[in-house]
Every structure is written in C-alpha cells, then in structure tokens.
Amino acid sequence: MKLAMIYSFLKQDLATIEKAVNETIQSDNPVLREASSQLLNAGGKRIRPVFVLLAGKFGNYQLDQMKAVAVSLELIHTASLVHDDVIDEAEMRRGEPTIKSKWDNRIAMYTGDYLFARSLENLTTINNTRAHQVLAETMVELCLGEIEQIKDKYNLEQNVRQYLRRIKRKTAILIAASCRMGAIAANVSEEEEKALYSYGYYVGMSYQIIDDILDFTASEKELGKPSGSDLIQGNITLPVLYSLEDSDLKSDLMSVFLKENKTPNDFEDVITKIKTNGSIERSFELSDRYLKKAYEALDQLPQNRAKQTLKGIAKYIGKRRA
Amino acid sequence: MKLAMIYSFLKQDLATIEKAVNETIQSDNPVLREASSQLLNAGGKRIRPVFVLLAGKFGNYQLDQMKAVAVSLELIHTASLVHDDVIDEAEMRRGEPTIKSKWDNRIAMYTGDYLFARSLENLTTINNTRAHQVLAETMVELCLGEIEQIKDKYNLEQNVRQYLRRIKRKTAILIAASCRMGAIAANVSEEEEKALYSYGYYVGMSYQIIDDILDFTASEKELGKPSGSDLIQGNITLPVLYSLEDSDLKSDLMSVFLKENKTPNDFEDVITKIKTNGSIERSFELSDRYLKKAYEALDQLPQNRAKQTLKGIAKYIGKRRA
Numbered sequence: 001m002k003l004a005m006i007y008s009f010l011k012q013d014l015a016t017i018e019k020a021v022n023e024t025i026q027s028d029n030p031v032l033r034e035a036s037s038q039l040l041n042a043g044g045k046r047i048r049p050v051f052v053l054l055a056g057k058f059g060n061y062q063l064d065q066m067k068a069v070a071v072s073l074e075l076i077h078t079a080s081l082v083h084d085d086v087i088d089e090a091e092m093r094r095g096e097p098t099i100k101s102k103w104d105n106r107i108a109m110y111t112g113d114y115l116f117a118r119s120l121e122n123l124t125t126i127n128n129t130r131a132h133q134v135l136a137e138t139m140v141e142l143c144l145g146e147i148e149q150i151k152d153k154y155n156l157e158q159n160v161r162q163y164l165r166r167i168k169r170k171t172a173i174l175i176a177a178s179c180r181m182g183a184i185a186a187n188v189s190e191e192e193e194k195a196l197y198s199y200g201y202y203v204g205m206s207y208q209i210i211d212d213i214l215d216f217t218a219s220e221k222e223l224g225k226p227s228g229s230d231l232i233q234g235n236i237t238l239p240v241l242y243s244l245e246d247s248d249l250k251s252d253l254m255s256v257f258l259k260e261n262k263t264p265n266d267f268e269d270v271i272t273k274i275k276t277n278g279s280i281e282r283s284f285e286l287s288d289r290y291l292k293k294a295y296e297a298l299d300q301l302p303q304n305r306a307k308q309t310l311k312g313i314a315k316y317i318g319k320r321r322a
Numbered sequence: 323m324k325l326a327m328i329y330s331f332l333k334q335d336l337a338t339i340e341k342a343v344n345e346t347i348q349s350d351n352p353v354l355r356e357a358s359s360q361l362l363n364a365g366g367k368r369i370r371p372v373f374v375l376l377a378g379k380f381g382n383y384q385l386d387q388m389k390a391v392a393v394s395l396e397l398i399h400t401a402s403l404v405h406d407d408v409i410d411e412a413e414m415r416r417g418e419p420t421i422k423s424k425w426d427n428r429i430a431m432y433t434g435d436y437l438f439a440r441s442l443e444n445l446t447t448i449n450n451t452r453a454h455q456v457l458a459e460t461m462v463e464l465c466l467g468e469i470e471q472i473k474d475k476y477n478l479e480q481n482v483r484q485y486l487r488r489i490k491r492k493t494a495i496l497i498a499a500s501c502r503m504g505a506i507a508a509n510v511s512e513e514e515e516k517a518l519y520s521y522g523y524y525v526g527m528s529y530q531i532i533d534d535i536l537d538f539t540a541s542e543k544e545l546g547k548p549s550g551s552d553l554i555q556g557n558i559t560l561p562v563l564y565s566l567e568d569s570d571l572k573s574d575l576m577s578v579f580l581k582e583n584k585t586p587n588d589f590e591d592v593i594t595k596i597k598t599n600g601s602i603e604r605s606f607e608l609s610d611r612y613l614k615k616a617y618e619a620l621d622q623l624p625q626n627r628a629k630q631t632l633k634g635i636a637k638y639i640g641k642r643r644a
Contacts, residue, residue: 027466083431109405109431110468116438117461124455132454133446139439144349147432 055182057306075119145169172204377504379628397441467491494526
C-alpha cells in the first residue's frame with residue numbers, strides 16, 4: 001500500500017495547499033523563479049501538511065487556517081532542504097570551488113532565506129501569536145540540529161544520546177510542530193494538542209531512525225545513491241553507533257576516515273560488518289519503542305477517522321523497508 | 323562630532339537593548355555561542371535600534387515593546403551580514419575575522435539562519451501581528467535585494483534604476499522598517515508612521531549611496547580594505563554607473579573584468595578615472611536629493627527632541643566623508 005492511500009480523504013485539501021505553496025513562492029525575479037521550479041520538480045511527500053490537517057480534525061477545522069499553517073511549515077521544510085543542499089554540494093566539491101559552483105551555492109543560500117521569509121509572511125495571514133511562537137522555536141531547533149550535525153561529522157566519540165538529540169532537532173521537532181500547529185490553528189484542547197505533539201515527536205524519531213537504517217539496507221536503486229552514503233559523508237547514525245561498541249570495527253573505521261583521498265570503496269568492509277553484526281536489528285528495536293510511544297499518545301485522543309489515519313501512518317512508517 | 327553624541331539621551335535604553343541582544347543569542351552550542359557573540363560584540367553602530375527608539379518617541383513609548391522590536395531588527399541585520407560574508411568571501415568584518423573565515427561557510431550559513439530564527443522568536447514576546455508582517459516583508463525584500471546583487475555583479479548593462487532598486491531592498495527598506503516598527507510598537511498615528519517610514523527610506527538610500535561613494539574616496543586605512551573594493555568584487559555602484567556613460571571607460575572596465583587571473587592592480591586605472599571624472603560629485607548630488615526628501619518627511623512630524631535627533635542623524639549621514 002502506498003502512503004498516500006492512507007490519507008486519500010485529504011486529497012482535495014492537500015491539492016489546495018499544494019497550489020498555495022506554489023503561489024507563495026512565485027517571484028518576479030527570474031533566478032528565484034527558476035530555483036523555485038527546481039524545488040517543485042523535486043516533489044516531496046508533503047507529509048507535514050498531512051499532519052497539520054489530521055491534527056486540525058480534532059478541533060474546529062477551517063481550511064484557510066489549516067492552509068496558512070501547512071504552507072508555512074512546508075516552506076520551512078523546503079528552505080531547510082535547500083540549505084542542506086548547499087552543505088552537501090560544498091562537501092562534494094571540496095578542494096575545487098569553481099565560479100559556477102560558488103554561484104549556485106550563493107543562490108541556494110538566498111533561495112533558502114527567501115523561502116524562510118515567505119513562510120513567515122504567509123503565517124501572518126492568520127492572527128495567531130502562538131503559531132508564530134511554535135514556528136520560530138522550531139526554526140531555532142532546526143538550526144541547532146544542523147550545526148550539531150556538522151560538528152559531529154566524523155566524530156567517533158559521540159554516544160547514542162547525542163544522536164537522538166540530533167535527530168530530534170533535525171527531524172522529529174518539525175513533525176511534532178506540524179501536529180501542534182494544526183492543533184493550534186483548529187483550537188484543539190490543550191490536552192489533545194499535547195498528545196498530538198507527542199505523537200508527532202515519537203513518529204518523527206522512528207521515521208529518522210528507519211531512514212538511517214535504510215541508508216544501509218536498501219538497494220542502491222531504491223536509495224538513488226550508494227548504500228552507506230551517510231557514513232561515507234561522515235554522518236554517524238544509529239547502526240554505526242551500535243557497531244562502534246566493537247573496538248575492532250571502531251579502529252577500522254577510524255583508519256578509513258583518516259585515509260587521504262579515500263573513496264566509497266574504502267568503506268565497503270565496514271559497511272558490510274554494520275549490516276551483519278546485529279546493529280540493524282537493534283536499531284529497528286529502538287524505532288519500535290518510539291512507535292509504541294506514538295501509539296500510546298494516540299490513546300489519549302477520541303476515536304475518529306483522523307486518529308485511525310495517524311495510526312495507519314505510524315504503522316506504515318514502522319514497516320517501511322525501502 | 324561622533325554619531326553617538328547625537329542620540330546620547332538614548333544611551334541607557336540602548337544599553338538595555340544591547341544586553342537583550344546578547345541574551346537572546348545565548349546558546350548551549352559552543353560553536354554557535356562563540357560565532358554569534360563574536361559578531362555582535364565586534365560592535366556595529368546599532369543604528370537600527372536607534373531609529374526604533376526615536377520613532378517610538380512619537381507615540382506611547384514603552385521600553386519593553388521598543389526593546390522587542392529593536393532586538394529583532396538588529397538580529398535580522400546581523401543575520402544578513404553573516405550571509406553576506408558567505409557570499410563576499412570576506413575574511414574580515416568590523417575589524418574581526420568573519421565567521422566564515424574562522425569556521426567555514428556551513429557554520430556561517432547556519433549561524434545566519436539561527437539569528438533569523440532567534441529574531442522571530444524574540445518578536446513573539448510582543449503580541450503584534452503587524453510587527454510580524456513588517457518584519458517578514460522586510461526579510462523577503464532583503465533576500466530579493468541580495469539575489470539581485472549577485473545577479474547584477476559584473477553586469478555592465480544595468481542602469482541607475484536597477485541600482486536604486488537594489489540598494490532600496492538591500493539597505494533602505496530595513497532602515498525604513500526600523501522606523502515603522504518603532505512607530506507600530508508605540509501606537510504612533512498612521513500618518514506619522516508613514517512619515518517616519520519615508521524618512522527612514524530616504525535616509526537609507528542616501529546612506530547607501532554615500533557608502534558606495536566612500537568605497538572609492540576614503541583611504542584604505544579608513545575603510546579597512548583597499549579603495550574600490552566593491553568594484554574589484556564586481557559590484558557596480560552609482561559612481562561606476564555614471565562613469566559607464568564614458569564608452570572608453572566602459573570598454574576598459576570590460577577588459578579588466580574579462581581578464582583571467584586579474585588582481586586588484588588591474589583595476590587601478592579605472593578606479594582613478596572614476597574618482598576624478600565627476601561621478602563622485604554627481605553621486606553626492608543624488609544622495610543630497612534623497613536627504614532633502616528625508617527632511618521633508620520630517621516636516622510632517624511634531625516638533626520634539628526625537629525629531630531634532632532624526633534631523634541630526636540625516637545631517638550627519640549627508641556630511642559623512644569617511
């Protein structure tokens with residue numbers, strides 16, 4: 001089953017949001033217009049708007065309010081992806097900064113800034129200070145997460161707690177905030193808003209852990225990049241952290257990291273070990289613990305179609321294997 | 323006379339704002355803490371908070387409201403400087419190494435993002451949707467201005483109108499917004515708010531034109547960088563645009579731009595011509611026309627100490643020669 005099937009009853013409202021996202025980033029500036037259309041082609045699952053709408057179903061669901069919040073969150077997410085790309089591109093071209101790549105990076109940085117600004121401007125269409133607060137706090141956390149990720153790259157002395165804090169900031173908080181802002185915009189009761197936030201947070205943690213697992217276990221075709229790409233780029237994810245308990249593997253990985261002019265091939269042995277030493281299974285177990293908490297959070301909410309859908313999404317995320 | 327003497331009666335309130343700016347950017351993250359506070363401590367003129375406070379003096383001036391707005395504007399300004407440095411490949415800013423040169427572009431980009439986010443978070447401490455609107459719109463314009471500046475670099479086919487639109491977005495709108503947000507936060511009447519906005523806009527235009535002039539006329543010691551640095555980096559400012567009316571100079575400049583491995587020395591002849599062909603004087607004339615409009619905007623405001631101070635600042639800006 002495809003994910004979109006689970007929330008097919010939101011199809012019409014999601015189409016309205018999609019249209020609004022496109023309209024919001026229109027610009028007279030040709031460079032920006034081009035950069036924006038590239039983003040549109042990149043697609044995206046628009047999963048944050050889905051969480052907004054579902055959370056809103058527990059209160060006074062009004063499409064214009066839902067739309068304002070959903071569009072802003074989607075733009076923040078897109079902006080952070082754009083800035084992520086600046087980082088990744090800088091990595092790939094390290095040592096040979098061509099004029100062209102510099103140009104692209106500069107445009108990418110300001111395209112991200114522009115999307116941030118449009119996101120805020122869009123949110124001012126609804127008069128809701130709390131929504132602004134949540135969005136601003138979420139942006140602060142996102143930035144801290146990105147900086148931590150840069151700082152912790154190639155760092156083999158980090159622990160699981162650091163990893164969890166990082167994915168919380170990088171991924172889980174934005175999903176939790178989507179649930180919370182949907183709830184805020186629909187005047188959902190405080191207790192239910194908290195339950196929805198918890199659900200989003202736990203689902204987000206599980207989602208990112210599985211994403212990090214799949215980077216090892218999915219095929220190159222499924223991923224669109226070589227297996228183990230995160231590690232090759234220096235990102236220490238959960239399966240790696242569990243594997244580092246094996247001091248032989250740790251010293252092997254250290255040697256690869258320290259090697260000059262290393263290629264993806266140099267990682268092959270370490271990646272094979274990580275895939276077969278039980279770390280993947282342990283990582284799935286931790287993901288399952290988060291999913292269990294996500295279900296528990298839903299127990300505090302009344303029975304309705306939105307709740308069933310949130311359950312379905314959690315189940316889908318937990319079963320994701322590619 | 324020093325600029326700070328003109329608004330010395332604001333000294334205490336400015337100190338409160340300074341403290342709040344520093345508190346707002348505190349972070350548990352050591353890299354971020356050092357990066358942000360280094361930049362802020364390098365000590366800009368905090369001219370935007372000055373405009374906020376002076377505008378507020380025409381209404382119900384309450385320090386906590388003024389502070390929230392002033393801190394947010396100063397953080398937006400600082401964030402845009404950080405992102406500017408990524409673009410300019412600048413190694414020094416305000417006499418200190420830039421964040422980019424001390425860490426790297428990635429940290430610089432996220433430090434800017436972090437400051438943006440903190441700015442918004444800070445503004446949510448006051449419940450004022452219009453202030454949010456103005457800040458978001460200002461950010462959109464700032465980004466568009468930055469993108470235009472990148473796009474128009476090395477472009478000898480641009481005209482004065484494009485230049486004016488660019489400096490409007492890059493500089494004048496943020497100063498105008500400082501005046502407007504100070505007015506909004508103090509519930510100044512709509513008419514006076516408009517006058518203050520106009521004043522800020524015209525002063526901002528004049529300020530940037532003179533900044534662009536000084537890049538040619540001030541000494542290397544005064545500038546902290548070689549004379550003509552803007553042009554060497556490909557930025558086509560007003561004195562250059564006037565000079566391009568001379569087709570010989572235009573073709574000389576084109577040759578320099580097209581030269582491979584060009585050095586600052588290659589620009590020497592062109593820069594000398596720009597300094598002596600009357601373009602500087604014509605640029606000052608345009609700056610004076612903007613200043614005249616700034617004074618006219620003030621005519622619509624009641625006589626008080628704040629108005630005298632705004633006049634004094636305009637006069638100071640107009641006379642600035644280093």
